[in-house]
Amino acid sequence: MTAIVIENLGRSFVTTTGTIRRTQKTVTALDNVSLTVEPGELFGLLGPNGAGKTTLTRILSTVLLPSSGRAEVLGLDVVRDAKQLRPRIGMVYGGERGLYWRLSGRDNIQYFADLYLVPPEVSRKRIPELLELVGLKDRAEERVEGYSRGMKQRLHIARGLINDPDVLFLDEPTIGLDPIAARELRTVIADLHNAGKTIFLTSHYMYEVDALCQRVAVVNKGQIVMMDTPAALKQLVANLEVVEVECLSVSSEAINRLRDHPRVEAVHVDNRDQVQVLQIQAPGGVKYVPEFLHLLDGANIQKVVTRQPTLEDAYVKLLGKDAISV
């Protein structure tokens, strides 16, 4: 049986602004999304802010109703069979909210063990195991308010696993973590995958998806732009070279001139602290560096390098200007 089946799923939100003269606006968060995930697969959903990743995860974990289309998890409809489905799935939202801060880590997990009616003889064994898995064994009796961000996020994972779910939804589990904490968390996720869990993961981070996932769907504005293996995604840019130009004051006209260059396929601007980094994708890019620099006249160039494309470049190519928020 397929673990997750999504067919033509749509979801829109109606938002109201103003108090006296109320105006209503409809936002389409998901637009005709279809995909399937096999049992035991680690599937990644990649997309910029507002792409609809959280909306999709919430629908699949039964806390939000779709506006159109349908979705099944473990053969159960997420709307009609929500009751039978809930005990068999787990969901983890990234971030610090969603925990009882005034209680200890252990109390948080114990409470959810009770809510999921995990038999006491099972939870007595499972709770210490989960605390061990996420590395919170020694801090479990402390109140959550004193936990670091990474600890809270790991506690979320332990909580999401308390019912030993067959399918686990992870919505940006590493958001806001420092690189080491994020890597540790990815190890936990990889272990869960190796233990046979089906995992549906959303992320902002290319390398995270590249490192973990067997298949990826890139979403933008509620639609799937591409769905394949990370390797196939990278294939999209295999014949490209990337020229990275670091400069201090590039104008939008200069960027447009670059985009109009016949060999250039995409230009992505990264604003880092004091500098802007232009990522210019072009087949055989090295040869055109002098032409690019000429087009960038006056941009106060600090550094130029060329490199092989990464998954991130594939993402930039797919999303064009929308990739900016990544």
Next chain:
Amino acid sequence: MISHFLGLLRVVAASFNMQAKERATNQLFVGTLLILPVIFTILSVSTYIYGGKADFGLYAVIGAGMVGIWNANLWTSGRIVEGERRGGTLSALIAAPTPFPVVLVGKSLSNAVVSLISMAMTFATGLIVFRLPLDIENPFAFIISLLLTLVAMTSLGLVLGSFFVLTRNAGAFIEVANYPIFILSGLMFPLTILPFWLKPLSAALAPMWGNLALGVAAGLVAGNPWLIDLYLIGLSLIYLLIARALFTQVEYRVRRDGSLETF
């Protein structure tokens, strides 16, 4: 069937405990449970004494205790959902396989039991500050009536709580709902001064019957306390059925509108 019931009981007990643990870390409840009842008793009893009706002392003390219990119920239990929504835990509770109202029953009962402290405080104030002879005629009936009153008030709290989920500003709603309920229930003035057309409304309110049951058990009012207790049980059941229907609707609406996280 039995295992299903035991499961629900487990969730009630876990939620009861959980609320107790959370409350233990919260200083605000000291004010509502310990200090407010004392102030309220002093005001209420003084009003009767200066009005030349000192024999209403016990009546005033019971009324003040009921106000304390009701306040704790409305302010703490009525806002549980709001708190969960703010803390981001509401989604996780809805996603759990146990019905959400069962969680609320556990948490509200926990608050209700602790609110008994406020009744103890009003009696203590009556005895110590005013040296009132607070003789309860039928202590056994009084205790049973008090417990049934707690259950009925908790159930009414659940009905009101379901409205609070849908309003963004439960606080304002509580302010508005609070005093009419005190007055309609006879917690502040004897019910006899109410116009007759308000009487049916009073009859639907748990605090009014709780107050009456306590008054009868204390020997202030003539009547059979057990009959009123029976009425309280019936009223609680009706409240619970209404609350269950409302929460089913509420859960559907928050899932439809995507308002589990927005506040």
